[in-house]
Amino acid sequence: MPLIELDQVSKVYRMGDVEVHALREVSLTVEERDFVAVMGSSGSGKSTLMNIIGCLDRPTGGAYRLDGAEVSRLDRRQLAGVRNKTLGFVFQSFNLLSRTSALENVELPLLYGGVPARERHRRASEALGRVGLADRVHHRSNEMSGGQQQRVAVARALVTRPRLILADEPTGNLDSRTTVEIMVLFQELATAGITILLVTHEPDVAAYASRVLVMRDGRVRTDERQRARRAVDDLAATAPPDEEPPKGPPDDEPRKAPPADEPRKASA
Amino acid sequence: MIPLETFRVALRALLRNKMRSFLTVLGIIIGVGAVIAMVAIGEGAKAQVEASFASMGSNLLIVLPGSTQSSGARGGFGTMPTLTWDDLAAIRREAPAVRYAAVQLRSNAQLMSDDQNWATSVSGTSPEYFLIRSWKAARGRSLLDSDVDASAKVVVLGQTVVDKLYGAVDPIGQTVRIKNIPFEIVGVMEKKGQSPMGQDYDDCAFVPQSTFQSKIQGGLQKFISGTIFIGATSTDSTARAETQVTDLLRDRHHLDSAADDDFSIRNLTEMANAQADGMRTLTTLLASIAGVSLLVGGIGIMNIMLVSVTERTREIGVRMAVGATPLNILLQFLVEALTLAVAGGLVGVALGIFTAGRLAAKFGWPTLVRPDIVLISVCFSGLVGVVFGLYPARKASQLDPIDALRYE
Known part of the structure; x- marks a missing residue:
């Protein structure tokens, strides 16, 4: 059974007298464990698709089954439940609670899921360990770098053990090295069995997915499977800016390789 | 979500903005403080009047003799022995x-x-x-x-x-x-x-x-x-x-x-009652004026809560995205308002008792802090918090998650 099943899903906004067709009868299935990138220019409908799949928005037409259950008719409270139990979100601007520790941020979904404090604590610490922030548990979000904040956000998305993680331009505010670090995380999660849906307009980022959808004018234009680029390899090829150089690269390379020199950096 | 957790979330949000929280409750503090102090003064005055009438004598009537009358000028009671x-x-x-x-x-x-x-x-x-x-x-x-x-x-x-x-x-x-x-x-x-x-x-x-x-x-x-x-x-x-x-x-x-x-009778008990009534009116008047300031304090809370909801629109969006129901959000903001108001009420009680004590010491005014008034003031400020917190909290809970997340 596919995890996501969209059947002729439409979304029409009214802006005054004008009807805006954000989605035009999109039909789509995504199997479990898949890593899908959704591309498209702004206004192509990719964000609307994301919001509907993420149960943040409801379609005006068609049917949407998530994990076999029809969700397009659920009310706000029930949608909140689905978001809490089945979904995880990662946003472009991290969207952590400010002046709040990493741990508390990661605990947030568990809080609304009614998980008792002790278990919440344990699972949040575990999730932070999984994204490599075991030593930053008590740092406040505003004391961390962009890459660290996004890793906290990933930990927050995976702490509920969701079926699907939705990432909306997750690397849009990150430099290329941290972009690769985050993509390593996503590929690990996909391997671990979590389905990933990633919205991006950078082909370099989409290259790490195993399936790429390109949207235009509210329709899926192309839908292709591809051989995903391995993010760990890319990470190994670049020296971290201010850490020990990893073993492998020749010693005569500059220690602080400017990330902008990398060939993947195609668009701003 | 467990009520205790809601309270902790609210408290943490308030402590994140200590200065603003303080300014928000200032109105309530002054309002409750004023009510407590004013009623203490009024009640003290009433108790003093009652005590002084009691010291004149209990159940007392005084019979005064009649008045003299000479060529049309009447002398008033007690001038002529009758x-x-x-x-x-x-x-x-x-x-x-x-x-x-x-x-x-x-x-x-x-x-x-x-x-x-x-x-x-x-x-x-x-x-x-x-x-x-x-x-x-x-x-x-x-x-x-x-x-x-x-x-x-x-x-x-x-x-x-x-x-x-x-x-x-x-x-x-x-x-x-x-x-x-x-x-x-x-x-x-x-x-x-x-x-x-x-x-x-x-x-x-x-x-x-x-x-x-x-x-x-x-x-x-x-x-x-x-x-x-x-x-x-x-x-x-x-x-x-x-x-x-x-x-x-x-x-x-x-x-x-x-x-x-050709005589007159003064009923001291009635005079005492009339005086006590007057004092009660005074107390009610003072308390109403102070109550108005409590109401203004409530409006202050609503004002700041509305600002807070607007300012934290993104936070609300994030909370909704990770699974907060509209009720969770409503309760969070309501509990924040309630916590502010009750905390303000308690500080106000302390301020009121302190003020009453200072007035008593400085001007020699008798003051009487009534426990029931203290309790009512705190409960009333809690009510003010709920009433004026409801509108902002509802507004927060009815935000659209997408709009909230996109809010700049």
């Missing part, structure tokens, strides 16, 4: 609601000790007078019936007179001269304090009524040249005693139904 000694005997005998009756014959006179002198009010009376006013001797003894029967030249002094004439010396057994006539001091009365009108009860001297008539005043024998103090049998019977005495005196003075009374 009450007779027979009237007094009749009141004692025939008015069932009257427990005690005593005369107070009064004159101002110069009192002289060996080395000091002092002008005060000298009264001629009988032992019942002290029963009516529940007034006991602090030292020595009060007047006795035997003093009255023997026209003894004995005097009982108020504390103020003792202070003026003898200072710290024990005056019992000493001789004081009133209008140059020597009297033996047999007792000093307990301190009574001030009358409701500010008159010093302790600036006085009492002699037996018979002695007063023969030595100090002279003249009238049949009429009472003073007032009659009446103690009713109970607080409830003061009105009945008033009617009985009125009927009895009108009958004895042969007044037909068209004629005015």
